[in-house]
Amino acid sequence: MNPLMSSISDPAATLRFDSGQLIQEAGDAGSAWRVANGVVRFDAINPGGEPTYAGLAMEGDIVGADTLLFGRCSFRTTALTPCELVPWPGAAQAERDSLLNALMLGERRAARVVALRSGQAVERIRRLLGVFLPQATPAVFSTELPPLRDMAEITALTIETVSRTLSGLRRQGVIEPESERRGNGRKSCRIMTDLLGTT
Amino acid sequence: MNPLMSSISDPAATLRFDSGQLIQEAGDAGSAWRVANGVVRFDAINPGGEPTYAGLAMEGDIVGADTLLFGRCSFRTTALTPCELVPWPGAAQAERDSLLNALMLGERRAARVVALRSGQAVERIRRLLGVFLPQATPAVFSTELPPLRDMAEITALTIETVSRTLSGLRRQGVIEPESERRGNGRKSCRIMTDLLGTT
């Protein structure tokens, strides 16, 4: 977490979510949050009622801006990786700049999200792995990956292709499985940053 | 154009762009604008210097929010269809609400942009055609389509596939070419709204 972030956050007010956990349901009353770390997934609920992948939010992004205007949020929001959210806008900063900053980050995040559906399967997955890395990138980063189903929806590939691609990357040594596993059964893996290519 | 829009806009300050025209170059000093109508394309300039498609902005969206913070814009911005931009934030509205509204629209626009790379080729192109329609949708709408190259980059298809798909839709009567042509040689076409399917 970068210094700016931590200086703004009130540790007491931080919300923590495990991967896969629901953050806000579409239509719920709620409030706005800033993503302090981790990756969050949006789903639009289409007329039929089924959710469809609608984008990602990552470090610095705002989720639930619409609750501030309408009192209800329009997207289902779930944690893709373990993540922390802080109330927004924070008391510590000028509201105007906070808003502007959010707006700008939104543009960039959108660009990155689009890129996750560009190019061949391997490139997409490499880029997606890059999304899970924190801003200050260590040489090797250990994290828990979301279910293949999520990765498939985000990249517009199929589960099978994602699985095959990850196997390939494992063979190349770009990622390696961690021996220890979490209580809930999700496996974590190590990502070799330098082998990922430009994020 | 909806009533809210027009009440806010100062007609004198409106900027008009033709399709294909450059609005802002990445790195330029500039200012922020709201899209009053039309569709605008963002390109990120990657380290090599080549632009890559990074998203769209449409009616209500803000372009160049980052110039307000940094004085320079980070994306190349070009008009995809003829469009009009008005200075932002407009004097007529409370800045806070204007910002919040922009933030919210940004989320939604991002979701729509992602959807343009989802599903089969025909669905993608249908959705893309939907993007060119104004908010209040007439039964048949006549517009000038962007070059195939753009449509291909936006949908993550190839030019050839876009061409074939459009031919198919033409055969089905979803779109039909207009006889008259514009001065600059670009063809316009009629879109049969009811045959498009849900946008």
Place this chain on the structure above:
DNA sequence: CGAGCGATTGAACCAGGTCAAACGGGGTGG
């Protein structure tokens, strides 16, 4: 133990990509 769910792997198929050729219209120069 068996049911259930996610992940993995194999094999066949196909939607879309790739390569190539041809068209059309606008602009330029002779």
Place this chain on the structure above:
DNA sequence: CCACCCCGTTTGACCTGGTTCAATCGCTCG
């Protein structure tokens, strides 16, 4: 005025990366 070129588009034929379908595995939980 015509000849030529340039560039975007269209169409055809072939090829392939990724999807689809299906079988298996491993793990968790009742």
